[in-house]
Amino acid sequence: MRRRQRSAWIAGTLLAIGLACLPLLLQIGLGRSWVRIADLALLYTLLALGLNIVVGYAGLLDLGYIAFYAVGAYVYALLDSPQFGLHWPLWAVLPLGAASAALFGVLLGAPTLRLRGDYLAIVTLGFGEIIRIFLNNLNAPVNITNGPQGISLIDPLHFGTISLAAPHRLAGLTLSPPLQYYYLFLACVLVVVFIALRLQDSRIGRAWAAIREDELAAAASGIPVRNVKLLAFAMGATFGGLAGGLFAGFQGFISPESFNLMESVMVLCMIVLGGMGHVPGVILGAVLLTVLPEALRMLGDWQLNHLGRVVADPDDLRMLLFGLALIAMMLFRPAGMLPSPRHRREWRKDARP
Amino acid sequence: MSELLRFSGVSRHFGGVQALSEVSLSISRGELYGLIGPNGAGKTTLFNVLTGLIPPSSGEILFDGQPVHGLPPHRILERGIARTFQNIRLFPGLTALENVMIGRHARTHAGLLGAILRNRRTRNEEAAIRARAAQLLEHVGIARHAQALAGNLSYGDQRRLEIARALASDPRLLALDEPAAGMNPAERDSLARLIRQLRDEFQLTVLIIEHDVRLMMALCDRMAVLDFGEKITEDVPDRVRVHPRVIRAYLGGGEA
Amino acid sequence: MDILVQQLINGLVLGSVYALIALGYTMVYGILELINFAHGEITMIGAMIAVATIGALSGGALPIPVILFTGLVAAMAGCMALGYVIERIAYRPLRHAPRLAPLITAIGVSIVLQNIAMLIWGRQYIAFPPVLPQGWHTLLGARITDLQVAILVTALVLMLVLDLLVHRTRLGRAMRATAQSIPLAGLMGINGNRIISITFLIGSALAAISGFMVSAYYGLAHYYMGFLLGLKAFSAAVLGGIGNIRGAMLGGLLLGIIESLGAGYIGTLTHGVIGSNYQDVFAFFVLITVLILRPSGLLGAPATDRA
Numbered sequence: 079m080r081r082r083q084r085s086a087w088i089a090g091t092l093l094a095i096g097l098a099c100l101p102l103l104l105q106i107g108l109g110r111s112w113v114r115i116a117d118l119a120l121l122y123t124l125l126a127l128g129l130n131i132v133v134g135y136a137g138l139l140d141l142g143y144i145a146f147y148a149v150g151a152y153v154y155a156l157l158d159s160p161q162f163g164l165h166w167p168l169w170a171v172l173p174l175g176a177a178s179a180a181l182f183g184v185l186l187g188a189p190t191l192r193l194r195g196d197y198l199a200i201v202t203l204g205f206g207e208i209i210r211i212f213l214n215n216l217n218a219p220v221n222i223t224n225g226p227q228g229i230s231l232i233d234p235l236h237f238g239t240i241s242l243a244a245p246h247r248l249a250g251l252t253l254s255p256p257l258q259y260y261y262l263f264l265a266c267v268l269v270v271v272f273i274a275l276r277l278q279d280s281r282i283g284r285a286w287a288a289i290r291e292d293e294l295a296a297a298a299s300g301i302p303v304r305n306v307k308l309l310a311f312a313m314g315a316t317f318g319g320l321a322g323g324l325f326a327g328f329q330g331f332i333s334p335e336s337f338n339l340m341e342s343v344m345v346l347c348m349i350v351l352g353g354m355g356h357v358p359g360v361i362l363g364a365v366l367l368t369v370l371p372e373a374l375r376m377l378g379d380w381q382l383n384h385l386g387r388v389v390a391d392p393d394d395l396r397m398l399l400f401g402l403a404l405i406a407m408m409l410f411r412p413a414g415m416l417p418s419p420r421h422r423r424e425w426r427k428d429a430r431p
Numbered sequence: 432m433s434e435l436l437r438f439s440g441v442s443r444h445f446g447g448v449q450a451l452s453e454v455s456l457s458i459s460r461g462e463l464y465g466l467i468g469p470n471g472a473g474k475t476t477l478f479n480v481l482t483g484l485i486p487p488s489s490g491e492i493l494f495d496g497q498p499v500h501g502l503p504p505h506r507i508l509e510r511g512i513a514r515t516f517q518n519i520r521l522f523p524g525l526t527a528l529e530n531v532m533i534g535r536h537a538r539t540h541a542g543l544l545g546a547i548l549r550n551r552r553t554r555n556e557e558a559a560i561r562a563r564a565a566q567l568l569e570h571v572g573i574a575r576h577a578q579a580l581a582g583n584l585s586y587g588d589q590r591r592l593e594i595a596r597a598l599a600s601d602p603r604l605l606a607l608d609e610p611a612a613g614m615n616p617a618e619r620d621s622l623a624r625l626i627r628q629l630r631d632e633f634q635l636t637v638l639i640i641e642h643d644v645r646l647m648m649a650l651c652d653r654m655a656v657l658d659f660g661e662k663i664t665e666d667v668p669d670r671v672r673v674h675p676r677v678i679r680a681y682l683g684g685g686e687a
Numbered sequence: 688m689d690i691l692v693q694q695l696i697n698g699l700v701l702g703s704v705y706a707l708i709a710l711g712y713t714m715v716y717g718i719l720e721l722i723n724f725a726h727g728e729i730t731m732i733g734a735m736i737a738v739a740t741i742g743a744l745s746g747g748a749l750p751i752p753v754i755l756f757t758g759l760v761a762a763m764a765g766c767m768a769l770g771y772v773i774e775r776i777a778y779r780p781l782r783h784a785p786r787l788a789p790l791i792t793a794i795g796v797s798i799v800l801q802n803i804a805m806l807i808w809g810r811q812y813i814a815f816p817p818v819l820p821q822g823w824h825t826l827l828g829a830r831i832t833d834l835q836v837a838i839l840v841t842a843l844v845l846m847l848v849l850d851l852l853v854h855r856t857r858l859g860r861a862m863r864a865t866a867q868s869i870p871l872a873g874l875m876g877i878n879g880n881r882i883i884s885i886t887f888l889i890g891s892a893l894a895a896i897s898g899f900m901v902s903a904y905y906g907l908a909h910y911y912m913g914f915l916l917g918l919k920a921f922s923a924a925v926l927g928g929i930g931n932i933r934g935a936m937l938g939g940l941l942l943g944i945i946e947s948l949g950a951g952y953i954g955t956l957t958h959g960v961i962g963s964n965y966q967d968v969f970a971f972f973v974l975i976t977v978l979i980l981r982p983s984g985l986l987g988a989p990a991t992d993r994a
Contacts, residue, residue: 133787139787189975189979190979192979192982193978193979193982194982196716196720196722196925196929197925197929197978197982197983197984199722200921200922200925200974200978201974201975201978201979203918204922204971204972204974204975205971205975207918207967207968207971208968208971208972211964211965211967211968212968214964215964215965273547276546276547276549277543277546277547280541280545280546280549280553280557281536281539281541281545281546281556281557281560282541282542282543282546283546284525284529284532284533284536285533285536287522287524287525287529287533288522288525288533288536290524291521291522291523291524291525292520292521292522292523294484294520295516295520295521295522296522296533297483297484297503297504297505298482298484298504298508298513298514298516298520299508299513299533299534299536299537299596299597299600300504300505300508300509300513300534300536300537300538300600301505301533301536302503302505303505304503309543313543339914339918343794346787346791347791347794350787350788350790350791351791354785354787394802394805394806395802395806397798397801397802398798398799398802398803398806400798401794401795401796401797401798401799401801401802402795402799403795404791404792404794404795404798405776405777405792405795405796405799408781408784408788408789408791408792408795409777409780409781409792412781412784412785412788413784413785413788
């Protein structure tokens with residue numbers, strides 16, 4: 079027992095060192111743009127972990143999840159930009175964004191409680207689109223969201239007067255903005271991973287699992303289905319809202335187009351592809367699906383080097399290959415790249431349709 | 432013996448079909464009470480109405496003197512009525528132990544903060560849940576399968592697991608929907624022994640639906656007979672056996 | 688009054704197209720319980736093939752009806768081949784996989800189809816060649832074009848034929864049996880795989896026809912058009928009760944009418960605060976309201992969970 083604990087400590091320490099050094103290595107090896115990609119991967123990890131609570135833990139197929147990302151992002155953008163001339167501090171804006179998203183999660187979750195499976199999917203999809211369309215049109219009669227133009231000049235993430243958009247020197251090292259974002263996002267991811275793992279292995283987590291496995295049996299076993307479902311929606315939305323706030327401050331510009339259905343679908347792909355309900359799998363899925371399209375951008379260079387010219391637009395090709403990769407990965411690993419040990423067992427024993 | 436559960440004039444219809452009409456029953460504390468009747472007589476509907484899965488169209492259900500009709504399922508379970516299902520409904524992808532731990536939900540309290548902070552109180556509660564669940568698995572005789580997925584257990588063990596899950600909520604009334612279905616005679620006998628033993632040990636009142644009339648006659652203290660949603664009679668097995676309407680409606684088919 | 692009639696006509700035409708696409712979703716769902724996410728893209732491919740074929744032929748000496756017919760047949764052949772291949776490659780191997788796995792391959796397929804279309808036909812809108820009849824009639828003070836009449840009549844006939852096929856023929860009975868349970872149907876000597884393939888073929892053919900209609904109606908085709916079209920049609924299928932063929936027809940027609948009326952009146956009703964740019968909100972809003980009141984759709988069997 080003690081030995082296992084010690085090896086866990088060693089593995090944890092190595093992992094921490096690895097994660098801390100990763101962006102520096104990326105910057106040296108692949109260039110600064112890759113640090114930005116790592117930042118995005120962390121944001122998507124936050125999103126995927128949040129959606130995993132709803133879909134993976136509680137089994138509620140939510141196709142409008144990106145709406146909560148949008149709520150968090152717009153809360154940040156409206157309170158920290160020239161749009162209304164407000165510049166609230168981070169410690170107020172981020173929690174407010176997460177809380178607003180949670181509120182939306184409950185408001186949108188409440189009417190869907192009786193719906194099952196694919197009906198739930200289409201209703202959440204509808205809500206997601208409705209929120210996006212409202213964001214798109216709430217520039218008249220009163221201009222709130224600035225419509226399709228979106229909100230620009232959003233304040234970068236900042237602690238007091240320290241803005242993460244400006245480089246800082248620390249212990250002889252110059253920390254570029256992408257590096258600083260990386261460490262902030264990494265901290266958020268670690269907190270969310272911690273919460274997700276603790277929730278999974280708890281009375282609440284078991285209640286979610288019960289609903290996922292058999293809603294009726296769960297109700298008859300004393301699970302207050304309604305509240306437990308709403309809690310899942312709210313928790314998932316909270317993480318989504320947090321990620322949205324970080325995204326707005328990181329990007330400096332948001333518009334409704336950043337929150338279309340394809341984004342929801344992407345996040346869903348991340349968790350299914352990685353291994354639903356299994357935190358390490360979900361993280362792998364998020365990182366993989368963020369990095370893969372970016373890595374495929376290099377196809378243009380490859381064509382130049384090997385064929386002498388660009389035969390096909392790399393931007394078109396990369397999404398094509400991405401789609402093919404999605405299909406191939408699912409065909410070879412239908413339970414995900416890194417399914418939980420339990421699902422693996424289940425999958426081997428009996429393949430229920 | 433004092434009364435634990437009373438149905439008065441409970442009806443339930445689905446569209447034009449009268450699944451239960453004006454059913455009145457009275458079950459005393461500590462009784463093993465059987466519910467028999469042909470297929471489609473309304474037995475399972477009665478269970479669903481009792482456990483809050485379906486609200487009654489009219490009538491009253493009093494449990495320990497308090498009305499429970501119209502309450503949501505989890506509230507009814509909190510009051511002390513737990514059930515099993517005719518077509519076993521476990522959480523197939525979870526382990527046997529987890530299934531029983533979920534049954535403990537209504538008697539425990541840890542919330543979101545407890546789960547995240549995992550403070551002493553939550554840890555103690557978790558340990559207690561786990562210990563209690565293990566103990567119940569032991570009681571129903573499937574402790575060796577604690578870490579097996581419920582969906583992979585044998586049929587008989589799944590039935591037992593479902594009973595253990597129901598017991599985890601510390602019920603006063605245990606409602607078993609065809610617990611012996613699909614079992615061979617030896618398994619049935621051992622199940623009957625288990626039910627008696629559980630009643631005595633946990634001071635339960637047990638309500639059973641079962642098709643095996645011989646088993647029911649041997650097991651139950653009293654029984655009610657339903658036919659077409661109506662109660663034909665409610666009596667001790669020896670008198671039910673010879674009741675003319677019962678013979679006509681149910682036993683007449685060659686089983687008597 | 689004539690605005691009302693006009694919007695009803697427009698809605699009916701649009702709705703009949705939605706209904707045809709919705710049928711593809713609902714038939715596949717009825718049998719496999721799979722949201723064939725790629726179905727909208729198949730419709731798009733149908734539109735693209737039709738427009739491209741007609742465009743290529745319209746300079747020549749062939750008479751216009753022949754050109755149109757060739758375009759339609761080419762689109763149907765292309766889409767049916769595509770639907771068949773997609774089912775074989777991306778769905779069949781996953782029939783016993785965890786529930787969401789085929790949904791992800793479906794999403795993969797639709798991304799692939801979109802990008803293939805973009806590689807072949809480019810990013811710009813493609814105009815439907817000007818070979819269509821331009822006539823129109825007056826009906827109750829509103830205008831109905833020949834094209835609208837053609838779309839509406841064709842769609843209604845197709846729906847009738849499909850309904851007869853499913854409810855009156857041996858094949859239809861086999862399809863319904865397979866929808867109940869693939870293994871059980873197998874015991875009755877029904878080859879489930881064959882039925883599933885046929886279902887995809889029929890659905891894809893209908894998608895091709897709808898794609899042709901949409902591109903003719905709006906005079907445009909675009910590699911991205913399948914997405915919203917598919918979304919609306921899927922909503923229509925759910926609105927009617929997914930898995931239910933008549934439900935898909937009803938849902939499609941209703942959604943078209945609702946959208947059209949919504950777009951026509953919402954501006955006046957709200958004094959211009961909410962304009963027709965909220966058209967899509969309107970469709971989803973109705974869908975959500977219906978589902979909340981009737982969680983299994985209009986014609987879907989209520990999900991009475993027998994304990």
